[in-house]
Amino acid sequence: MTDETALQRVKFYQTGTHTVGNRLMDKARRSVQASMDRSNAITSGHRACQGCGEALGARYALDAALRASDGQLVAVNATGCLEVFTTPYPETSWQIPWLHSLFGNAPAVATGVAAGMRRKGRADVRVVAQGGDGGTTDIGFGCLSGMFERNDDVLYICYDNEAYMNTGVQRSSATPPTARTATTPAVGDAPGNIFGTGKNLPLIAMAHNIPYVATANVADLHDLEDKVTTAMDIRGARYIHIMVPCPLGWGSAADATIHVARMAVESGLFPLFEAEHGRVTRSKKIRRRVPVEDYLRPQRRFAHLFKKGQEDTERIARLQRMADANIERFNLLGERETP
């Protein structure tokens, strides 16, 4: 893969970021968060853990949706970390109408909210439903598929931290192979989560032929905002799958959240793409390809793969093959002309 000696470490202000780069950007392209009079769907003071990817992702996603809907936004939230840490007794972080449904029914409740608003002649009020990977890929999957199939006018956002973090890190069907969780301990012949499991929900969403599906990642917040804005311009069922690292569950450092998220993209394990009506229309190219080890190593949930003297080269290679397949499938290196 990368030859360390061949690549010089160059530090420069990235024009796509939200720090200094915002000032270098065209005004229309600046982040919602860069504006002095930005809205703030989720205010500070919530109880997310240090370095929580979900808190970051949700704030950027919701604020972008709030801007796109001109402040006319209702959010429905499945049970999960986001719901819990934003509403600790006796406080709430939500500055918009917000409805906590149950664990498995957020898509259906959101469908109802959208239908209710339309019936009242208030179709200008837009509806976002959101949940974690457990609430989306496991218990809420049936309702979500129904929402897609009917093409209900809801944007569903899944914040994927790849396990049930709120209840103490149990595996979900979005947990990657070999990852250690409370219910997939790193013991035995095949330590951690087994291969061959896991739902690729973006692809499943695409199979419903809904108008818009996208994946995003907190390492590129501008891309995330763009995708939310694009989704809000469309009517019908839309799905955005956002990868949000969880320092607690992944065993990564709290200050490494963005790094880990970026490594997921740069290794090819988490492809960033958009799809319309079931066809991939655009994928974000890998800027500097890295081996999967660079993504796996900073996370203790994969530590058993890197035991001193007995590296699990076989399973690491399998994960690398998954990344390679993504790179090929979504043209992440830009080797083909079409996406």
Add this chain to the structure above:
Amino acid sequence: MMPDKASNSASRSILFAIVGSGGAGALTAGAILLEAAGKAGWYGIMSRSVGPQIRGGEAAALVRLSTRPVDCMAETFDFLIAIDWRNADRFAAEMPLAANGLVIGDPANGDAPDAIVGTGVNQAHIAMKELAGSLPGGRENMIAAGLAVGLTGLPIENLTSVIASKLAGKGEEAIETGCKCVEIGSHHAGLLEKSFALETPAASQNGRWLITGNEAVGLGAVRGGIRFAAAYPITPATEVLEWLAPALTKVGGALVQAEDELASINMAIGASFGGRPSITATSGPGLALMVESLGLAAAAEVPIVVIDVMRGGPSTGIPTKSEQSDLNIAIYGCHGDAPHLVVAPLSVADCLFTAQWAVHLAEAMQTPAIVLSDQSLGQARVVIEQPADVAFIARRELFKDAGDEIYNRYAVTGSGVSPMALPGTTGGQYTADGLTHTVKGIPSSKNLDHREQLDKRYRKIADFDYGNHWAAIEHNGAAGTHEDFTILTWGSLTGAAREAMVTLADDGIGVRLVALRLIAPFLKDKFLAAVHGSQRILVVEQTHSGQFHQYLRANCDLPGEVRHFHRPGPQLIGPTEISTQIRNWRRS
């Protein structure tokens, strides 16, 4: 194992809390103190007051140590050690201090909030942060643990040996620092003018266990013969599946983490149909989802055990706090007439017995059994006498290949239990069905078939011999044979009721206790015999609407005068409240 007779003495116990913001280590400090107390020969119970399991928010370890076995928390705290005061308002109401109680705070964090101190409470300042900071790697929670050692008279060597085993993986230096912190804390406690020292403990006869209710339920299930579990994470039941996953592997069983509760209960039904005693564990919201399948298991006569670790409801409710309000759904949840079993453990230790018994009952009667534990049992950690082994194991009546005999899966038998053929039994093929069916299992809408099968399923449960395990019937021995009062309760409140009885006995007030372990079916004759002659009955339960009281009233006419003491969670009904109810009634 039957739980001990009422033998708690409040005067020989102390209750304290260690609080801090999440991550400060309050829970760790409480846990090692409890374990050390067990090693020293004391008994104890620890519960925790926390938000959901993500970090942040408040965390408090509530620890009660006693010279006698304890099944519940006491109501007023002797002392409280605050590593910091962040979020103190959240738990203040849960930790009322005794009038001569002591609050220890770190001067760096200012005075204790008014909500904590109230009136007449002693305050002390100990610079835990600074003391911990004097040692490289020193931690405030270990200083706090040391303070508790000094105040309770817990032999320090018991605590240091626990620290040594807990920190074994972290190296000598970490152990040494931890122990040093404890010494410093203990020394500073000695400088305070207060002490809450417990009596020297009696030596343990059979060795003691340190266990939580959720672990005990899992152990009871495995001992009863459970070899397959399917479950979905839900607070406060998740520890059951986390405990069962490795335990089942060791005994040749398996656990599957399902994609939701519908899948988990139906996997259990499938595995049981295949001949494996099976279980699932959940809490109220999950039980609500499982209800349709409970009906299927009842109709198709497939034994399963469902553990419900109750939390505040309805809906998402209060996931981390206790309530007894799933009683109605457990009894009445199914549509149609679907007789099934509902049992409830009477203490943390009894979680083992009751879960094991439930497996035995479900398998013997080929029907679903719901075990109503709750958060106050499931997530409490206790030091108990090693429980005796009990003989209840899964024994399902099976159909054996009998040559030319025609097999009727749902044959109408005297007991109501029909021999079950496992898949692969020659001549034993049948259709298991949730549709009303004939004796062969073939769907039928005939009046006779419906009646016959409903009668059979009712009979097998109503006529079963439950022995003496259906309830704990106790008397506090006061006032000779003349009984003044009877307490009727169930499940986790039994501990508080037992303790109330002890203090009432000291005042010569005779109290009988009837605590139901078997909730459904309701054994009317046995129950009426148990409460026979009661003049004043106090029904005690942790629900808002009085579900247990209504259930009793619906099933029998209670003798004498009846009063009802009930309250929803999360504040647990405590022993003093129960005894006060009875004292006031006596005076009126």
